Amino acid sequence: MKHAEFSGRLVMLGFGSIGQGVLPLILRHIDIPADRITIVTAETRGEEVAAEYGIRFILQAATRENFADLLSPLLAKGDFLLNLSVDVSSVELMKLCQKLDVLYLDTVVEPWAGGYTDTSLTPSQRSNYAMREAAIALRETAQGGPTSVTAHGANPGLVSHFVKQALLNIARDTGAPVANPPPASDRAAWAGIAAKLGVKVIHIAERDTQVGDTPKKPGEFVNTWSVDGFVGEGCQPAELGWGSHEKALPPDGHRHGFGCDAAIYLMRPGASTRVRTWTPLEGPMHGFLITHNESISLADYYTLRDADGAVTYRPTAHYAYHPCDDAVLSVHELAGKNWEMQPEKRLMTDEITKGMDELGVLLMGHAKGAYWFGSRLTIEEARRAAPHNNATSLQVTAAVLAGVIWAMENPRQGVVESDEIDHARVLEICAPYLGDVVGEYSEWTPLEGRGVLFPEEVDAADPWQFRNFRVT
Amino acid sequence: MKHAEFSGRLVMLGFGSIGQGVLPLILRHIDIPADRITIVTAETRGEEVAAEYGIRFILQAATRENFADLLSPLLAKGDFLLNLSVDVSSVELMKLCQKLDVLYLDTVVEPWAGGYTDTSLTPSQRSNYAMREAAIALRETAQGGPTSVTAHGANPGLVSHFVKQALLNIARDTGAPVANPPPASDRAAWAGIAAKLGVKVIHIAERDTQVGDTPKKPGEFVNTWSVDGFVGEGCQPAELGWGSHEKALPPDGHRHGFGCDAAIYLMRPGASTRVRTWTPLEGPMHGFLITHNESISLADYYTLRDADGAVTYRPTAHYAYHPCDDAVLSVHELAGKNWEMQPEKRLMTDEITKGMDELGVLLMGHAKGAYWFGSRLTIEEARRAAPHNNATSLQVTAAVLAGVIWAMENPRQGVVESDEIDHARVLEICAPYLGDVVGEYSEWTPLEGRGVLFPEEVDAADPWQFRNFRVT
Ligand SMILES: NC(=O)c1ccc[n+]([C@@H]2O[C@H](COP(=O)([O-])OP(=O)(O)OC[C@H]3O[C@@H](n4cnc5c(N)ncnc54)[C@H](O)[C@@H]3O)[C@@H](O)[C@H]2O)c1
Numbered sequence A, B: 001m002k003h004a005e006f007s008g009r010l011v012m013l014g015f016g017s018i019g020q021g022v023l024p025l026i027l028r029h030i031d032i033p034a035d036r037i038t039i040v041t042a043e044t045r046g047e048e049v050a051a052e053y054g055i056r057f058i059l060q061a062a063t064r065e066n067f068a069d070l071l072s073p074l075l076a077k078g079d080f081l082l083n084l085s086v087d088v089s090s091v092e093l094m095k096l097c098q099k100l101d102v103l104y105l106d107t108v109v110e111p112w113a114g115g116y117t118d119t120s121l122t123p124s125q126r127s128n129y130a131m132r133e134a135a136i137a138l139r140e141t142a143q144g145g146p147t148s149v150t151a152h153g154a155n156p157g158l159v160s161h162f163v164k165q166a167l168l169n170i171a172r173d174t175g176a177p178v179a180n181p182p183p184a185s186d187r188a189a190w191a192g193i194a195a196k197l198g199v200k201v202i203h204i205a206e207r208d209t210q211v212g213d214t215p216k217k218p219g220e221f222v223n224t225w226s227v228d229g230f231v232g233e234g235c236q237p238a239e240l241g242w243g244s245h246e247k248a249l250p251p252d253g254h255r256h257g258f259g260c261d262a263a264i265y266l267m268r269p270g271a272s273t274r275v276r277t278w279t280p281l282e283g284p285m286h287g288f289l290i291t292h293n294e295s296i297s298l299a300d301y302y303t304l305r306d307a308d309g310a311v312t313y314r315p316t317a318h319y320a321y322h323p324c325d326d327a328v329l330s331v332h333e334l335a336g337k338n339w340e341m342q343p344e345k346r347l348m349t350d351e352i353t354k355g356m357d358e359l360g361v362l363l364m365g366h367a368k369g370a371y372w373f374g375s376r377l378t379i380e381e382a383r384r385a386a387p388h389n390n391a392t393s394l395q396v397t398a399a400v401l402a403g404v405i406w407a408m409e410n411p412r413q414g415v416v417e418s419d420e421i422d423h424a425r426v427l428e429i430c431a432p433y434l435g436d437v438v439g440e441y442s443e444w445t446p447l448e449g450r451g452v453l454f455p456e457e458v459d460a461a462d463p464w465q466f467r468n469f470r471v472t
């Protein structure tokens, strides 16, 4: 079924696991002839997939020097730049699109190559906080301009819509249903709902159980989506939206001293930072506190302030990611080498033999304790639903598709974050690709099962303090 | 080739991976008729292996209540009790053997079932330090009695002999060869050699790369040797021999306040405590600081004191264990469940498809920096060398064989630790089963590659301080 018709041209920059996975969805759900689509990418990877669909394939890496010359001839007013690359500055691409009057979407605010680990920058400057500030700084000049959707994949992206649906479900189940959900543009109304429900902490709680038939080799980084993407963000400082209920900054926690101030960073890589979290099928587990755009955007969006501008409400928000087992091993090995990348990398797709991606949001501290809402997508379901995808990529590509359609339907919104997009419309488009979408309450808290073998320092008075979640 | 002839009876208590692996070695190298051997064990596991060799198999768990009645009829003066079980008190078995005038060997000082995680005991009482103290307390009454070898497998066990050979090699390579190595009974002479060479730290540095063709399932603990054994010791406090060069106790470090005082413990499970270490093939890596008998016995053995009894020299000594990848994942999962054991366990043997156990000792702080000496045994070599073994078990079973032979050759030594056993004799017996036995120097220190992405607190003045090795 076609959701939209598009008469412009579409340029896809980058054609890795997400690019290859979203192409069949675009052709299935958007009315656009294949000869109006062009792929520009840095490697031959995916060339056979492009050929399968009859899509023009330009093998050329975009760089600081050439990106404008490379892309401008391919794009004019009313066209679409879909950025699914690594190593190309999202902010520079957004500026170009504003200039050319071209629609734009990416799934992450990406820096130029090496930006995540550029040690000439401070950890704060290498943070997602700084990258998001640079992206949303374009809001003002982009007002009334072509829609530029920033950071709309699964997470960041889809999870912002899960949070909204989860809030509505909790409100319904605690006897205070929201009769008319406010529009996404009404930030304060949504923050008011979260505050009223007493949501103190939001985790993006993900457990990827996909496994393959080829064990990870020493010296190989294995993952179910971009290895470069994951290593890049894993080496950035751990970051989290910093809630108003938190009693004290972590000993290694820092504020940025500029921008929205909704988040802090820890003076260490996220891939070395483990936190306690929970998903319905896995139960209690340790996840990595990998920095993500949504940790900051959610905390910022759900902030309430008094008349003087002082924060009266904000949830703590962060990612708690249990990647696939081979990626856990890969991170362990990478840490052992002091974050020097393994010589080999492998993105698992066809060799996956079983497993699922259990990806959702865990809202905690309200009257019913903890509520997880999200997608449970098995590799078998993913393969049935769409070609060239695994369970992880399909959760992303469905959200990319939905974001692209929303931008086409709302073409003059300027720079827009996921939280500002209509959650119902996105969830409707994504639904066929998310497997079981379920909500489950739990009495789990990070104090459960603690201090049995050894005394542990916890804040017993408030289970929802970040220090209770933190492992390393 | 037969190394020894034994006219007594041999009782094997426990018949898991080590019991099954050592039986063919015993039959190959000790002249003992099969009908003089009896297996007593708690499960049917291995029954077919016992049958293959025509060995009597008694299915009966030993308990606090029944062990004396169960074993006494099977053992009399001059017989041998080979304890390769879990969950049976080594100290009680040693007492029984002293009473019955029976030779004895075990590979670990084991408590009764649940002893590793008995929360009615303090962490100090649950430590290997306390268990070793209880074992060596028998020394005095056992003087001149039948030989009781305590904790002689690969590690504890073989690694004590690796340390001696490594010291001799370093002495040779630094221009101060030891012309006549002192006997193992001359503790002070060996400690003097280590002190003169300036050895500050000894790691048991192990990297097990064995992988199988069946990925670990959620809820399953997978390992290449006893799952119960590993989980038990992994849940004990992290422990390490505490060197005289260490400037300050770790914040969570504690002395025991009784016994030899050679070691400290940390107020946390070893399986949650990662340290930096190095092996020649793996290079730098993170291992788990799992408590082990040898961490304490080595530190105790290599202690020098002045006339007033004050310690003038002692190396820091501990295990830095990178178990097989599936076990790393299993530990990660176990930690996520707050050390509540997975419902399923799997000991990999036949399903191993490749990999090796690189097990050695890493002596650091001497004139040539770091020196690793140990065994590199691949699964293929292990299978060629002996049936019913993988690479991990064969390193253990070869050492068990050697310990048993040594006890038969030296039957009236009372209670003996590995460090007190002739290293040359043991290495000679083990050699055919250890693959490549190699020594390699390295310039690696735990400061290598540190502080690149983020500032890290290190003691730059002395690389060999424990705080520099510690990760979590
Ligand atoms: N928000 C989300 O949920 C989410 C999820 C997965 C991935 N992502 C992001 O999406 C992006 C793509 O992920 P993936 O798994 O497809 O990555 P991938 O590593 O599989 O593919 C990256 C692609 O970018 C191309 N590329 C690299 N450098 C380039 C350059 N200079 N110019 C043009 N193309 C270049 C590569 O050739 C490759 O085709 C990454 O930035 C990743 O972080 C976001």
Ligand SMILES: NC(=O)c1ccc[n+]([C@@H]2O[C@H](COP(=O)([O-])OP(=O)(O)OC[C@H]3O[C@@H](n4cnc5c(N)ncnc54)[C@H](O)[C@@H]3O)[C@@H](O)[C@H]2O)c1
Binding pocket: B013, B014, B015, B016, B017, B018, B019, B040, B041, B042, B043, B045, B060, B061, B062, B063, B084, B085, B086, B087, B088, B107, B108, B110, B151, B152, B153, B154, B155, B156, B157, B225, B226, B227, B228, B229, B230, B347, B396
């Ligand atoms: N020092 C070393 O290098 C080293 C290495 C590996 C194992 N070990 C130790 O050796 C022992 C055996 O290891 P494994 O890998 O063979 O273990 P395993 O788990 O494979 O087997 C344990 C055996 O003990 C038996 N058992 C359990 N409870 C018993 C009881 N109450 N009475 C009699 N038998 C009982 C089980 O039935 C099984 O046969 C463990 O204590 C382990 O820690 C030491």
